[in-house]
Amino acid sequence: MGLIIRSSAIHAAGCYTTTPIRKGTRVVEYTGRRISKELADARYEHSPITYLFGLGDGTMVIDGHGMAMFINHSCDANCETSEVRGRVWITAIKNIPAGAEITYDYCLYDGGEDEAICNCGAKKCRGSMYSKEEIRRRKRAAKKAALQAPKEHIKKHPAERKPGKRANEA
Numbered sequence: 438m439g440l441i442i443r444s445s446a447i448h449a450a451g452c453y454t455t456t457p458i459r460k461g462t463r464v465v466e467y468t469g470r471r472i473s474k475e476l477a478d479a480r481y482e483h484s485p486i487t488y489l490f491g492l493g494d495g496t497m498v499i500d501g502h503g504m505a506m507f508i509n510h511s512c513d514a515n516c517e518t519s520e521v522r523g524r525v526w527i528t529a530i531k532n533i534p535a536g537a538e539i540t541y542d543y544c545l546y547d548g549g550e551d552e553a554i555c556n557c558g559a560k561k562c563r564g565s566m567y568s569k570e571e572i573r574r575r576k577r578a579a580k581k582a583a584l585q586a587p588k589e590h591i592k593k594h595p596a597e598r599k600p601g602k603r604a605n606e607a
């Protein structure tokens with residue numbers, strides 16, 4: 438198996454295979470230092486790009502370093518990730534032809550303000566790199582926030598304003 442990093446149509450750089458990969462094959466390990474979620478939050482608070490992979494219950498993350506950190510997200514991915522005794526493997530879920538880009542579904546969570554818009558180009562693209570559960574959670578949170586918004590915020594909507602005379606013209 439030969440993996441290479443080169444520019445990708447999905448995003449920046451991507452990981453490609455130079456040889457065919459059979460379904461079920463472990464393609465690459467997601468390597469990198471294990472750090473606490475807290476440390477990762479502090480370290481990357483102002484960083485637009487991170488290569489973090491959440492482990493187990495999410496208290497620890499892998500701070501990606503190696504081939505796997507370049508693998509892009511796709512909503513119709515050819516690989517999936519699995520955690521086996523603290524190690525994360527990227528495994529083929531389809532037969533992958535030589536020259537294809539390696540992808541897996543990021544299923545992002547905990548993205549804060551980031552919209553994590555997806556540009557994978559798949560027919561069934563969900564438009565976001567967040568997991569389906571996270572998309573539902575964020576929608577609920579947005580709805581709740583809208584309901585709790587102060588009334589004066591709603592009143593400021595410009596569409597409701599009619600042009601009126603200024604006081605000194607009356």
Ligand SMILES: [Zn+2]
Pocket residue numbers: 511512513555556557558559561562563564565
């Ligand atoms: Zn997508």
